[in-house]
Amino acid sequence: MKALRRFLVLVAAACLAAMTLTASPAAVRGDALLGITEAAWVDAQYARGPVEAGTLDVPVITACTTENEGMNGAMSGVTLTWTSVLDDPARMLLAFSVTAGVVFEAPTDRIAMTGPAAGLYTFTFTATASELDAALGPLAGASVGAAVSTRAGTEWRSDVATRTVSVGTLSGGLGSATCDLGHTITLTGLTAATLPISRVIPVGTSATSSLPPALQDRRRTPVYTVTVRDITTNAVVPNAPVTIVLPDGLAFESGTFADLGEGTFTTSATGTVDFRVVADRSEPAQGPVRVESPRAFTILSGQPVTSVPLVAWGYSVQGQTGSDNLTAARTSAVPLWDNLSITGAAAVGSSYATMLYADQNGNMWGRGYNASGIIGDGTATDRTSVVAALTGPGVQVGNITHIGTGTEQLSSVAVDASGGVWATGDNELSGFGTAYTNTRYWQRVSNNYAMPAGALTAEVNPWGAVMMVLNNGQAMVAGADSYGYSAQGAAVGAAAGAAGLVMLTAPGTPITGVSSGGIGWYSSAVVTEDGRLYTAGTAAYGGSGTFYLAEKALPAGKTAAKVIVRQFRMLVIMTDGSAYALGANTSGAQGIGSTATPGATLAPVVMPEGAVVTDVTMGNDTTLFLLESGAVYFAGLNDTGGAGAGATGGVISTPVRVPLAHTATKVVASWYDSFIAVLG
Template identity: 25%
Template structure:
């Protein structure tokens, strides 16, 4: 058992004290242990103190002369962090990323090739001496023993029972040398055992319970001068009042108190001389009143006190004979009432008393069966109620009882999960950061005035990333996220947009994108008229810029819900390209998809799924006409709506041809402009010129009036020849010079309008109403 300590980092042998606990009798509650010379410091701090003794003798602790420099990385590239340190050689390095050891990075430089974004973070190097001149340390109840690399044994602390072995009972606040040629040492509550390099085992201190193994002597309570008690010894462990040692032939021997069966000899009687209790043993650890040992085949055996499950056999039954509890074990440590062991795969396991979290399993629940609590463990030590271990990367971890700060984490808070308390001498932190890179650039956008426009980028780089959107080079207030949205565009929003992405490593500007704002556009046309049986109402429209879905409706029965009298009972809708029939619909059939389209377009719903109204959605590209008629006379409303997606495609003209009557039977065409702002339109009511195209019975003197709601906003009776050029600009056919056709240009804001066509002379006839977008 043990932790390995090197100068400012590498840990060697350390045995924790577990004798000042909840089970001590009052007459054995001694004064503060020598650990108090560091005012309640931890075992690792004690070891650092001992290392300082060695430094004074010529060892030089590591010191950084070159610190790592922060780097700015590029994905796929390479970066290198470098440190330099001085100190007693050899020096061992370990690099850390965000506090986690980087596997295999144990040199003075760390190179990352094929850099990935996940490599960003904070990098530090730890450096430590391989040796410190201290080969072993053991802390007893109130005394401490350590062995220097030259084999000298040194002692300090409480000495009332001669446990320091210096031939006196004088307490020592400074270490005194008490032996030479020592290989290892174990400190019990009030006694000390050590093995010399020749394999002899020596004992000193309190002996009433037979823990020294030198036989019973009613007249001798303790020894202050070490006495040899065995030969051929490989290692030794000291419990509170018992001693266990392994001989070079693999036999395990026990002596001392046996009230809980901790000697493992099948009984509970104290033994004042060593008794053999096992063979083929590789190592042994002694808890307060329990014993654990590992055999050469890697099996773990346990005996003694088990009230907290520290034996790990799944029970809380004391065992006076050893029971096998695990396999594949490499090393172990026994605390006051808990046991820790490391398997050959580096996993660490724990069982026993856990009130203070000393098992490190994240709870304070006692465990009678071992639980795995760590991986990559190289060595470990167990105190009365705390545990410390060193990982293969050289880091020191601690958990459990933290009174007086014994865990060394800067607090006095108990820890049920291990905390990393030592890495070695750490360099300054250097960061690997990435300048922002935009992986998804902006794309240009064209929207109708009043519509929404949204721009976004996707950027990578070291967090946090800050965004600032700009229009025509000027920052946009409040536009500081990866997406910039204009909920309702205006003409003034047109321009060039970019975004600057910034972080601690630098900044990058996106490609520019152009936002074009289109003036309000024609969105829908609605024509209501009264038809005779089989009389045809013709509605025309032109879709420019490509194909787009258009909703077409012919409502007859549905108009009754609005109080319209004498509606057409069964209108039929046909769509033509020139003279070719493209599609037709007689009854809409209650289609759910059509009903949803009605709602999204803002059209009123049909009252019944079984009504004989007609509706259809068709893809329109270029000029088309819709014919509507019915087998019986009646009022009908024909509608067309732009229901497609995209801004490039749009209605550029809408028209309707029907017979114009008088009174309530005039031709009324409604249209709407979507967006925001104004649009210039050409509106015509053609009667006489239709005769040129062979249309019979034309309206001889059409008059058009434009209304927004009930307000007339424009009218014309006879057109002006000055509009001829305008007709040509939109592809409208020319009107006969001097005819009484009507035409007018208007600039209208987005909204809904109606055009009423009637006979200026009170007459009736066939007429065509047209609405064109002007450039």
């Protein structure tokens, strides 16, 4: 199975690499219609392949005349006249047949064309009795089928218009030849010579899944769209029937054809049919989706099929979860389709009600709330669709490896691969340095700090102070501090803190060996490489109760791997995958099974037996827990649908699984409780 998946991925990559796509012009002719978008996708990826189809005009036979009447039993010649909106005899296919596999095709250079009249061209062709006899065999007393269709390139055919040329013997030995204008026939020979009017689009579903059985059996794909366009004008074709046939193992998710593998749909007023499919079994289902129409069609153009790993749910008023739902809450996760060039996520982050992510190339993007320019696109305009984060007009922020998350401050921070710290938005407490002025573009504020080494991570707290974990094992805080989170032994003014201060465990003693850290309203914490936890600031919110970092005792047998600090609380992930809470517990968001407040005492998070927590992200009064298995769990106030189960309401103090379609590799929450997961 792994070898098959690897092969399909290579095929998809080859298809995409070979494709050159252009917009479809009106009145396209011939083989230009046959630019085809095809690819395959597997292994827990979301993907989308819009299918754009153009109709082929079905000709109308207006006259059919015969000769040789009165010649007993002899074959007749026949003249056929028809009309079409197409203006090229080479696009016409006229065929005569009697038996399967024996066909006489009219030479297109003998098809005469006149017009147009009322938008239609008239075509005429005469087949002589002798050439029909020669091509189809002795035809005395036979009936010959004549069928005309339009075509595109060498493959596509419209439906046929047909007539029957009958030759027989009348009483008294007289012959007859008639051309039946009122009778439509289907001849085996013609069917064999006419290719099916359909095109296959490969699709696939996840080949592996750690979801529970109830979810494995109903894995959803994204919405697929078939668009039918007129082949001459490029206009969409409304109210046209389209038959969609799914491969074995897949079924339509809902509607008239729910749980069926085939259905005939009618295009909308915009010429489209949207459908979503589900897998009916836990084994992967993969194969072609066949799209057929009585009006033959061909692919006009499309976008390359692409993996789209980001799904979003929760608070959505400014487009945090997609521009199609600007309501207070989106209660189940949906793919973020608005930029199909984003096929990976090097980092995810947030700020206030803003969602930020770096794509597979490290280029940063943002969406949602944009007061004070916290997206950093040069404006303060909310963005309901994703936009590039910029350092100046037309220059995107790139090479990003980390983005800060979850602050209530109207500020955003990020770190690049060289260890530089970037920021946009407000600069309260001078956390971005005294030289910083908000331009609503991203600026490299590490130039304003006295940094002993480059940064690995950076977080901004609700006051505007910035905490950084450095690649030399130290941690530092930039900005003013009245509560001890900078670990300097005393309060720090804005001027003194603007350049950044290395965090201390005692006077003149910097913390070393730091691998993880975070900062909240009144406290901060770090974890060292040897598994120790240090905290500073207000004890009720997990701090040491002092203005220095002090080691906090861990439960017996536990060593710390990571600490996450937001607002008034902390969560500590242990090396064995368990998690413990400190500080506040509003709405049960700490996931300890109650709304009790842990304060300065580590309280265990209640997770399923055997669960291994690898990451945590916090909103205002919500938390997402990411497990090693790729499962995502939610705790807290479900007012924006954070549980992802299709409803709002309730306080969830024992974490519940978010029903994502596939496993996740990254998660992020905003302070306003919007959520993004990166699917893997």
